[in-house]
Amino acid sequence: MTDVAPPTTKKDWSSDQEVRWCPGCGDYSILTAVQMLMPELNVRRENTVFVSGIGCSSRFPYYMNTYGMHSIHGRAPAIATGLAVARPDLDVWVITGDGDGLSIGGNHLIHALRRNVNLTILLFNNQIYGLTKGQYSPTSEVGKVTKSTPFGSVDWPFNPLSLALGAEATFVARTHDLDRKHMMETFRRAHEHKGAAFVEIFQNCNVFNDGAFEQITAKDNRSHMLIPLEHGRPIRFGPDGEKGVALDGQGRAAIVNVADVGEDALVVHDEKRPEPGLAFMLTRLSHGPYEPTPIGVFRAVERPTYGDQIQRQLLDAQSRSGPGDLAKLLSSGSTWEV
Amino acid sequence: MTVGGNSLTDTAEHPLQTLDRVVIRFAGDSGDGMQLTGDRFTSVSALFGNDLSTLPDYPAEIRAPAGTLAGVSAFQVSIADHDILTPGDAPNVLVAMNPAALKANLKDLLSGGTILVNVDAFDERNLVKAGYEANPLTDDSLAGYTVYEVPMTSLTLEAAKPTGAKPRDAERSKNFFALGLVSWMYTRPVEDTLQWIAARFAKTPTVAESNALAFKAGYNFGETAELFDSAYEVKPTHFDPGTYTNISGNTAIAWGLVAAGQLANLPVFLGSYPITPASDILHELSKHKNFGVRTMQAEDEIAGVGAALGAAFGGHLGVTTTSGPGVVLKSETIGLAVSMELPLVIIDIQRGGPSTGLPTKTEQADLLLAVYGRHGESPLPVVAAKTPSDCFFAAIEAVRIAVKYRTPVILLSDGYLANGTEPWRLPAVEDLPEISAPFTTEPNGTDAAGNPVYLPFLRDPETLARPWAVPGTPGLEHRIGGLEKSDPTGNISYDPANHEHMVRTRAAKVAGIAKDIPPVEVDDQEGAELLVLGWGSTYGSIGAAVAAARAGGRKVAQAHLTHLSPFPANLGEVLSRYRRVIVPEMNLGQLSRMVRAEFLVDARAVSKVQGQPFKASEIQAAIDEALESLQSEARA
Numbered sequence: 023m024t025d026v027a028p029p030t031t032k033k034d035w036s037s038d039q040e041v042r043w044c045p046g047c048g049d050y051s052i053l054t055a056v057q058m059l060m061p062e063l064n065v066r067r068e069n070t071v072f073v074s075g076i077g078c079s080s081r082f083p084y085y086m087n088t089y090g091m092h093s094i095h096g097r098a099p100a101i102a103t104g105l106a107v108a109r110p111d112l113d114v115w116v117i118t119g120d121g122d123g124l125s126i127g128g129n130h131l132i133h134a135l136r137r138n139v140n141l142t143i144l145l146f147n148n149q150i151y152g153l154t155k156g157q158y159s160p161t162s163e164v165g166k167v168t169k170s171t172p173f174g175s176v177d178w179p180f181n182p183l184s185l186a187l188g189a190e191a192t193f194v195a196r197t198h199d200l201d202r203k204h205m206m207e208t209f210r211r212a213h214e215h216k217g218a219a220f221v222e223i224f225q226n227c228n229v230f231n232d233g234a235f236e237q238i239t240a241k242d243n244r245s246h247m248l249i250p251l252e253h254g255r256p257i258r259f260g261p262d263g264e265k266g267v268a269l270d271g272q273g274r275a276a277i278v279n280v281a282d283v284g285e286d287a288l289v290v291h292d293e294k295r296p297e298p299g300l301a302f303m304l305t306r307l308s309h310g311p312y313e314p315t316p317i318g319v320f321r322a323v324e325r326p327t328y329g330d331q332i333q334r335q336l337l338d339a340q341s342r343s344g345p346g347d348l349a350k351l352l353s354s355g356s357t358w359e360v
Numbered sequence: 361m362t363v364g365g366n367s368l369t370d371t372a373e374h375p376l377q378t379l380d381r382v383v384i385r386f387a388g389d390s391g392d393g394m395q396l397t398g399d400r401f402t403s404v405s406a407l408f409g410n411d412l413s414t415l416p417d418y419p420a421e422i423r424a425p426a427g428t429l430a431g432v433s434a435f436q437v438s439i440a441d442h443d444i445l446t447p448g449d450a451p452n453v454l455v456a457m458n459p460a461a462l463k464a465n466l467k468d469l470l471s472g473g474t475i476l477v478n479v480d481a482f483d484e485r486n487l488v489k490a491g492y493e494a495n496p497l498t499d500d501s502l503a504g505y506t507v508y509e510v511p512m513t514s515l516t517l518e519a520a521k522p523t524g525a526k527p528r529d530a531e532r533s534k535n536f537f538a539l540g541l542v543s544w545m546y547t548r549p550v551e552d553t554l555q556w557i558a559a560r561f562a563k564t565p566t567v568a569e570s571n572a573l574a575f576k577a578g579y580n581f582g583e584t585a586e587l588f589d590s591a592y593e594v595k596p597t598h599f600d601p602g603t604y605t606n607i608s609g610n611t612a613i614a615w616g617l618v619a620a621g622q623l624a625n626l627p628v629f630l631g632s633y634p635i636t637p638a639s640d641i642l643h644e645l646s647k648h649k650n651f652g653v654r655t656m657q658a659e660d661e662i663a664g665v666g667a668a669l670g671a672a673f674g675g676h677l678g679v680t681t682t683s684g685p686g687v688v689l690k691s692e693t694i695g696l697a698v699s700m701e702l703p704l705v706i707i708d709i710q711r712g713g714p715s716t717g718l719p720t721k722t723e724q725a726d727l728l729l730a731v732y733g734r735h736g737e738s739p740l741p742v743v744a745a746k747t748p749s750d751c752f753f754a755a756i757e758a759v760r761i762a763v764k765y766r767t768p769v770i771l772l773s774d775g776y777l778a779n780g781t782e783p784w785r786l787p788a789v790e791d792l793p794e795i796s797a798p799f800t801t802e803p804n805g806t807d808a809a810g811n812p813v814y815l816p817f818l819r820d821p822e823t824l825a826r827p828w829a830v831p832g833t834p835g836l837e838h839r840i841g842g843l844e845k846s847d848p849t850g851n852i853s854y855d856p857a858n859h860e861h862m863v864r865t866r867a868a869k870v871a872g873i874a875k876d877i878p879p880v881e882v883d884d885q886e887g888a889e890l891l892v893l894g895w896g897s898t899y900g901s902i903g904a905a906v907a908a909a910r911a912g913g914r915k916v917a918q919a920h921l922t923h924l925s926p927f928p929a930n931l932g933e934v935l936s937r938y939r940r941v942i943v944p945e946m947n948l949g950q951l952s953r954m955v956r957a958e959f960l961v962d963a964r965a966v967s968k969v970q971g972q973p974f975k976a977s978e979i980q981a982a983i984d985e986a987l988e989s990l991q992s993e994a995r996a
Binding site for chain 2: 037039066067068069070071073076083084086087088089090091092093094097100101102103104105106107108109111112129130133332335336338339340342343344345346348349351352353355356357358359360
């Protein structure tokens, strides 16, 4: 019997707390997208939990009228793992940012992904530390001048999707804060995925890193600069689809003019490829938000979830040895009578 | 007597001397199987009915260079016909499998004690490796001891010949030869060990056979070699009737957690990262999935406690196990649990520090870390186990407090308790304490408009515990976190007065637990002016020292703490009854500092930080010294 959740509206999913992000912050549109999506997912508020770390984006749970935990810096994937394993009946979302998820909490993120814990992870990437007032982050570009790098950052940045694919995440996608429809569609896909779903969201910090993604996400630039990935379709972009992605003679993914190579030469996107190699190559097409950049679902493959496997071992143990008997346990070593 | 088809000579032909207690130390290379040998001797002695206490002592390296002092691994066991509290100050018998084992352990041996050496290992090369300039077996340096030189390696090789095993493999059975010999010397039953060998090595029949043959050869050697004047017997102890098992502290903690989960009707969730000497709890709990116990080997210490806290938010009994270095890494998450007021049990099997310190050795230097080691005003209850079997009850007590008061609790054990064993009379399951952990399922307040709402920080007026509503409960959706919470909504609040109110309330909640724990009991003696106060694993050594001091006509009182935070309500009054308080602890004076600060008493630390438990004689000396100083003060 399928459980049908009572119908809800966006309002039902909004808490009574005043939203305290800076006016104009990209976080608002992400919040709206999630709050608008929830009524469409046939889920119940009481079975939904948002877990976050620390940072601007991590205030998110306070604005959702669900169960929630605003935890400590970087640890949300670890805490959410415990919750998801203990309570497979829950719908657990992780809200994190580029500093929280890729710097202080990088370890927990990659391990949650490799284990395929049943989590929907939204990483708000604004390429800056906002809450601590403007230091460079692990996704900031080389040369970035910030308060902590007055002569420019010398750190090579992470590409979050390359990292996720390196950890063999089973679901990897990217969207951006200026396109609510694309966000909702991407979040819906992530939520439907059984296992760890990782979504990078390009998010504008209008105070400390304004316009970081403008060259690719502004309305007028999108058709030239965003490469939409659609499963089963040749990868094409440009106002008239005149550009595409093909493999060059050395097996590298490259941007080509369709007229030069012909449509048959284009890569047909297959998010279900078992090997993450081609998806990884797609994440490497762009070196920053100033080059044509793929968005959408890069990878969506099935693998048993961590929680299901743990649950399976518990059930197997119970059917093998029966439910636990404490007296039997205490006398399970060698015993003697006096 | 015939065992397993091979005859064993009957010890009855030898004269038998009766001892009330013997302390034996098996020592050899880390690869010689000394822990296994000691463990086996312990098990048969337990089954035989002796009281016993053990002290494994091994290096951090898995296989340090063979033959060197650094690689010596030892296992001390004391067996007695009466109730004993410690594994003994000094061994009566040392089994030394090579020169390094002799050199490393000789200083501890009782003067006039017995040494059994594997003489085959005393060649030039091994003597040099151990740093001997002359062979101690021939240079008269062991004149004060009774030395038995036994060619254990060659006799083992000879015995194992029928198996066809290569000499290099057969030689590894020599620990069973030693076990057989000592089993003969102390008239231990053999059948159980032979069965155990067959079962343990069932997958490698040649090894099983060669171990069994070596064991029998060792046993028969004792009887026939005409080397030994007599065998010894240590009669069974008088125990209270019941079913007994021999248990280590780590196993007792694991079982205590399983029991607590059953008593509280909460599924156990362990998030843990491997660390010496705590890993065995993870190993043991991983076996008990049929109790619904979930274990997760996390990517690091922080994830271990994080996952446990996440599970606690979901209504599970969240537990993490570690040692000192891990506690430090977990501190921030423990602080989050203090702030969010969720039940969580953190188990610290203390080892020598700071830093990596002495991973395999014992210490009690994490007490201040446990009580105070977080940023901000972050009080939490701390419970300490005092013996290996007490670890079972201490784990249940830690869970009881955590669940009842919605607070993280730190349970302190240490390397000595973790690996040490003692006979334990199994408790009746129905006698175990009840743990009540009701979840809140209904709204507990109304909003301004009069609608029912859930107020996550509306406390029980008696315990000050907040309600525990878990995800999945309709209508009680709420958010908690590390930011300061408004009382009672849990919403973010930066209000100055609210913060002070919440800080004080959290502290009052923990302090109030004093009303819910038993008063400290004093083992008093009429006219005693000196109190020996202890906590944790020093219980055995202190008890033995106090008994010895009283036997010598001295007046001493003893008290031992299980609850270190908060202290039992009567502790201040108890301390004030004595002119002098001494506190033996394996640190530089942590409990003594706490009671001085709390009660303004002249408590004096008796410190030992050598990675080894106190000898009773060391504490006895401290008692004598304290009594003398009291006398000389009285004279002055």
